[in-house]
Amino acid sequence: MATRKRVTAQDVARLAGVSRTTVSFVLNNITDMRISEETRQKVLEAARQLNYHPDVVARRMVTGRTRVLGFVLRQSPEQAFADLFLPQVLNGLSQAAARQGYQVLFEPIAPGHPNTMYARLVNERHVDGIILSGPRFDDEDLLRLHREGAAVVLIGRLPDVEIPYVDVDNVGGARMATEYLIGLGHRRIGLVTNAPLFYTASAERLSGYRQALEAAGLSFEEGLVRYGDFTPQSGYQAMMSLLQVRPLPTAVFVASDTVALGALQAIRHAGLRIPDDISLIGFDDIPLAGFLDPPLTTIHLPAFNLGWEAAEMLLSRLHGEEIPSPAARLLATHLVERESCAHARR
Amino acid sequence: MATRKRVTAQDVARLAGVSRTTVSFVLNNITDMRISEETRQKVLEAARQLNYHPDVVARRMVTGRTRVLGFVLRQSPEQAFADLFLPQVLNGLSQAAARQGYQVLFEPIAPGHPNTMYARLVNERHVDGIILSGPRFDDEDLLRLHREGAAVVLIGRLPDVEIPYVDVDNVGGARMATEYLIGLGHRRIGLVTNAPLFYTASAERLSGYRQALEAAGLSFEEGLVRYGDFTPQSGYQAMMSLLQVRPLPTAVFVASDTVALGALQAIRHAGLRIPDDISLIGFDDIPLAGFLDPPLTTIHLPAFNLGWEAAEMLLSRLHGEEIPSPAARLLATHLVERESCAHARR
């Protein structure tokens, strides 16, 4: 572990026979200071020869900015990695960040430590701002952080709070899915949610489902609703329960492809066929959706864009462009028609 | 963007009526310096009152260490996020890091910039060390970095290079899968790789397949091998081609569950049944594997542990514990028996 001595700008200056200040000007391309082409080259050559790399820690010290964004996962890692949605968000996030020379610090909540102080990230200056996925409304730290002027952007909505956020149009997507089933002639349409209702995304999808039903003059029935919990297992349970209902629904909207996977299996186990006996529509459009049996009709969510837009919003905030508060961006979804839905039988 | 003035240790010192040094001793619990309980409390109270948080950038400046690990994705983001394998690795990684007070900087390769200098991470002191997934043997930067004494741990093997690495036992896993099929009485066993052979994991899985065949006295046939490319699409193509072979293989080892998904679809489209007409075994045990139709028998890979072990190895290196070079750790796989394989028919 003999940590080799760092090469500093001072070393470069010495070798080039100039002052450290000059080295700084040359390497940062400060054109205001008129540096002769000759010394410029001397400095560049010396830097190359010594394999000099400026110390970003020292630079942060003086500039006051880290050029790092924190990506905080408020939900548990098991949930976060139940499917590819959040990884895709992370991907979009870090690509948008990289494009502007920023890096991403990945900060999942430690399991068993639900109150890990992610606020430290900002307070101790690990990062310039944070993107928080899966906000909870009882999160006092979050509200305080925002009150104190920290740069925060949410992925997912938080009602009655004016923190900027980016989200998918859950209500619209769920309405679209339900309307599609109605358009196929279904009148008895079940719902399996993606998660318990205290997740706002979950409540919103329920709301879109309900809106579509009522707009079509169909009544909303509690008895046709079951609650998933992120996993295929929960989808299996939920669908098994739904299959006890009489008369049987002719179609079911499952508000998560991952949960739908379990639902598919339950339907198979019950000896029913999709879409002949029962139509199924999912939500998310996970990459595998097209390769299920049958290929799953679903609502596509722009996961990559969600991350991208969140990063863009945070960065413009950091660069001082005032965003109208509350700043919000709702990303559109679209229907991907595959083979898991059919016309209702007479 | 009026960045509120930072509260520094100096401010705390002033309020408590002591020197900044004393504040540092109290807050860092330096017991060697004998601080009276009275001043201790004064300092703690002042810090609390001012909501003081030490500046981690300044601390890094003086300690010389960042307590950040870089997670570099050498493969393209599309590949990296083709399934949940790497996200799970990332999860294990950051949990192991968090347990020792380290954070993780996520650094995917920028698309279209294959030579992005991730070496900067170490040279410019963004991180203390890096974990690199998907190493390539033509990676000059990597070799130089290691030669210069940087702390690097690989996920995935690099032949003929003495950089510490953690990897899954691909050969053993593939042998296990193939032996399982042989044990069921299959004698004509096809192979669809997970990726082109210049990926070491791919070549290793092929090698395990071959070993198992030859150990059982079966001949290795080029004609029964097809090449996948991470995606279900490629699996579909590969299997379609394999289904042209006569006599038809009675079982196929697909060295990636994600690729297997496409293979499943191809078999369905050909009107054959699994496992009645043809047995299929996968590799990876993606979380969805048990919910496919039929539930997929596959080789489980310890993705979470892979990340965890890599982090542990890097951290012990950083803490000065000398690791015998080359340090390597090969994680065991195991077979998960589901319903996609059956006895060979007479």
Added chain:
DNA sequence: TCAAACTGCTAACACGTGTTAGCAACCATT
């Protein structure tokens, strides 16, 4: 010819912390 402007560079400060060396005041020992 002399002041003014410009060219090319540098000294010195600031950022906020960890840590070493050392300084008074008090107590215990000879």
Added chain:
DNA sequence: AATGGTTGCTAACACGTGTTAGCAGTTTGA
């Protein structure tokens, strides 16, 4: 009473950079 040790604290340096103010030497303008 003089010496030596202990207790409780602080002054001062170091980390490596960005940046402002300013200084010689040269050129330009009247």
